[in-house]
Amino acid sequence: MNDRLDELIALAALGELDADETTELDALLAADPTAAGELADALDVAATLQSSDPLEPPPALRSAVLASIASIEQLPPQADATTGGAAAATPPPVPSGPVSHDPVPIDGARRRRRVVSMLAAAAAVVLIAIGGIVVATRDDPGDDPIAAVLDADDVTTRTLDGSLGTTLEMAYSADEGAMVVTGDDVPAVGDDETYQLWMVSESGSVPAGTFRPDASGHVAVRVDADPSDFVVGVTLEPSGGSEQPTLPMLASA
Amino acid sequence: MLLAGSRPRSAAYRLGLPGGTVDPWHHDQIRSVTPDLTTLIERVQHGDQDAFAEIYDVVAPMVFTTVSRVLRDPAMSEEVTQEVFVEVWTHAARFDPEKASVSTWAVTIARRRAIDRVRKEQSQRNRVEHLAQRRPEVAPLTDEAAVTRMEGERVERAIAELPPDQREIIELAFIEGLSHSTIAERLGLPLGTVKGRVRGGLQRLSGAIGGVT
Numbered sequence: 001m002n003d004r005l006d007e008l009i010a011l012a013a014l015g016e017l018d019a020d021e022t023t024e025l026d027a028l029l030a031a032d033p034t035a036a037g038e039l040a041d042a043l044d045v046a047a048t049l050q051s052s053d054p055l056e057p058p059p060a061l062r063s064a065v066l067a068s069i070a071s072i073e074q075l076p077p078q079a080d081a082t083t084g085g086a087a088a089a090t091p092p093p094v095p096s097g098p099v100s101h102d103p104v105p106i107d108g109a110r111r112r113r114r115v116v117s118m119l120a121a122a123a124a125v126v127l128i129a130i131g132g133i134v135v136a137t138r139d140d141p142g143d144d145p146i147a148a149v150l151d152a153d154d155v156t157t158r159t160l161d162g163s164l165g166t167t168l169e170m171a172y173s174a175d176e177g178a179m180v181v182t183g184d185d186v187p188a189v190g191d192d193e194t195y196q197l198w199m200v201s202e203s204g205s206v207p208a209g210t211f212r213p214d215a216s217g218h219v220a221v222r223v224d225a226d227p228s229d230f231v232v233g234v235t236l237e238p239s240g241g242s243e244q245p246t247l248p249m250l251a252s253a
Numbered sequence: 254m255l256l257a258g259s260r261p262r263s264a265a266y267r268l269g270l271p272g273g274t275v276d277p278w279h280h281d282q283i284r285s286v287t288p289d290l291t292t293l294i295e296r297v298q299h300g301d302q303d304a305f306a307e308i309y310d311v312v313a314p315m316v317f318t319t320v321s322r323v324l325r326d327p328a329m330s331e332e333v334t335q336e337v338f339v340e341v342w343t344h345a346a347r348f349d350p351e352k353a354s355v356s357t358w359a360v361t362i363a364r365r366r367a368i369d370r371v372r373k374e375q376s377q378r379n380r381v382e383h384l385a386q387r388r389p390e391v392a393p394l395t396d397e398a399a400v401t402r403m404e405g406e407r408v409e410r411a412i413a414e415l416p417p418d419q420r421e422i423i424e425l426a427f428i429e430g431l432s433h434s435t436i437a438e439r440l441g442l443p444l445g446t447v448k449g450r451v452r453g454g455l456q457r458l459s460g461a462i463g464g465v466t
Contacts, residue, residue: 007445014426014433015364040353042455047360048462049427050322051315052408057334062313065335066306069342074300077346192328211334214373225361239328 003031009039013046088114148179149173160232162251168219170232170253178224179232186213189236196237197223198245199230200252206230211240290355297345305342312356313338316363322430323367333370337363368432411461419454426451 007027009032017025029035078082149155160168160181181197189195189212197208207252211221233252235245268314290311296304304353316337348358412420412428425436433447440447 006452007448010431010448010455012361013364013455014448014451015361015366015368016432017365030392036352040357041459043353043361044357045317045455045458045462046364046427047319047357049408049412049423049458050319050429050430051356052318053362053405054314054318055321057313057317058331061331061334062306062309065309065313065338066302068335068339069305070302072339072343074298075343075346138435176415191326239326240332 005035005038005088007118009035009042012039013042021240112225145176145178146180146182146220149176149178149222150178150182158253160234160251160253162234162249164234164250167218167246168234168251170227172227173224176230177226178222180222181211181219181229181232181234182221183213183219185217186219188213188217192239194237194239194241195219195250196235196241197221198233198235198249199225199227200233200245200249201230205233205245207241208232210237279309291350294345294348294350294355297342298348305345308355308359309338310343312341312359314358315360319360319363319430320367322428323364324430325372329370330367333366336365337366340366342374367430408462411458414461415454415457419450419457422450423454423458 008017008028010019011021012025025039089095122150138170150171153176154175155171155173157172158170159231160170165187166183166185168181168186170179170181178198186195194210194212196210199206199208207221207222208225211219213219231252233245233249235242235247235249237246290308293304293308297308297368300351308325313334317330320337321327325332333416341359348355350459352358353361412423415423421440422436425431426433431439433451436442437444437447447451
């Protein structure tokens with residue numbers, strides 16, 4: 001054992017390894033045959049501690065999860081076979097492709113209620129219908145999915161305007177297969193509220209992800225979707241988002 | 254091991270979360286029993302959504318609990334729980350049963366994503382306000398409540414036997430769900446000291462709250 005290895009194992013258990021530290025830990029694991037067991041042991045104890053006195057997730061969450069994975073492509077096995085336990089603990093950033101997905105929003109009004117399975121099944125049907133739309137939030141700063149769209153050669157932009165108090169810029173790149181919505185001075189929302197993006201057409205509104213401004217009012221959100229045939233709009237919704245927009249549209253284009 | 258929920262769940266969980274005092278990473282003994290998370294994840298690796306649903310049923314309480322400890326906010330906890338399971342789905346082929354159990358893998362993803370969310374969504378001050386004002390609004394598991402309580406007590410006892418300096422930090426990190434930098438700030442300790450005590454505490458606990466499968 002060495003101090004640095006111990007430190008990195010502690011960070012892995014805390015869920016706080018950054019990309020460089022993950023690489024560093026992988027290298028240490030490869031060099032030390034006992035280290036993988038040490039890491040595994042630490043993660044296992046941490047998992048046991050954190051999941052003691054378990055809470056029951058809301059039943060509606062199950063159908064939302066199962067609906068969202070139904071339309072999401074799985075990644076191939078790791079290309080680099082030498083990556084070890086740290087990779088198992090903290091999957092490395094995804095390089096490219098239609099792979100970085102956040103779930104479709106779940107129905108806000110229903111979330112805390114225990115519902116019977118029939119209702120859950122009904123929710124699943126709704127979500128499957130919109131399952132192609134997913135929000136991407138990639139965490140690795142070295143692989144900036146926002147910049148990838150903004151800097152794309154084929155980028156086109158629109159300005160979303162309305163009663164929001166500021167305008168939002170929407171950039172779309174067909175090469176990236178994604179749009180990015182950015183804005184400054186976006187009004188703060190309550191803890192139990194969120195902004196939600198919609199792709200609106202004659203046949204209805206498709207949810208396209210939720211976002212909140214950061215402390216300074218800045219917004220930058222990427223959505224892996226093609227808004228070309230849609231009006232893009234923003235509403236204020238209960239935290240977690242809704243299945244149908246709560247009017248008014250605060251900004252649209 | 255901690256038990257979570259109703260019948261197929263408990264057996265699988267007990268077996269799916271290794272960490273016994275004897276050869277905790279040896280999974281052969283698991284394979285003779287169903288449902289078995291390792292077998293299920295192999296099916297998920299081939300795109301089997303039914304197997305994924307079974308894994309969800311076993312692991313969701315653990316994931317949701319882990320996320321709720323960090324985030325405190327029920328709505329946000331649900332969002333992040335959903336993200337965690339999407340990652341379990343997309344990254345299933347990269348799961349290595351030699352490195353961790355499915356449960357530990359999922360809980361580790363949960364912790365990381367919840368911490369990321371805290372960093373992304375909230376200023377530190379908001380977070381402290383949340384902590385002061387909110388507890389998760391969801392009900393504890395009622396199924397097998399007695400067993401769950403017993404397991405919780407076992408964890409509590411093990412934590413209580415830690416040296417006080419480790420105990421405080423283990424509780425703040427894994428029961429209260431705080432990041433190590435928040436702990437360091439709150440206690441006025443160097444980051445390295447916090448990390449060291451997390452590591453030491455986990456090492457000391459590994460014998461005490463491993464097995465009984």
